[in-house]
Amino acid sequence: MSKKRFNKPRLHCPHCGEFMMVRSSQEVMPTLxxxxxxxxxxxCNFRGQFWFEIASTVAPSDMPNPDVHLEPTPFLQKRMAKQYEQEHQIDMFQSANDANHS
Structure with missing residues (x-):
């Protein structure tokens, strides 16, 4: 299910500060x-070209595209490392019980 957004991100003119309208856009890559x-x-009448890039992962997708490779942010790297440690931590009590039953 898609998340609903009520306000769109807006670009401001670098010259006069007014809002800018996107006239056209095309996908260069899945992240660009x-x-x-x-x-x-x-x-003002300024016209310009923009580039919109998704640069990194803040929260991983539940439906990852195997063709998309984005580096996790430092915050996510720490969170993933902590989760890995917790999942792979040796249970000292379980190890002691296993040794006593041998």
Whole structure:
């Protein structure tokens, strides 16, 4: 199920500060789009090209695409390392019980 968004991210004109409208965009790669934007201020009329990149993973996908490889953020790296340690930590009491039953 998709998450609903009520407000779209907006780009501001680097010259006058007004909102910019995306005129076109195309996918370059699954993590990268490029496109054209126009300033909405009729007195400014700036037009530019933008690049939108998803640069890293903050929370891993539950439906990962095997063709997409994004580095985890340092925060996620620490969280994953801690989870790995917890899952692979030797249970001292279990080891002692196993030794007594041998």
């Amino acid at each position: 789009r490029k496109g054209l934007v126009d300033c909405m201020n009729n007195e």
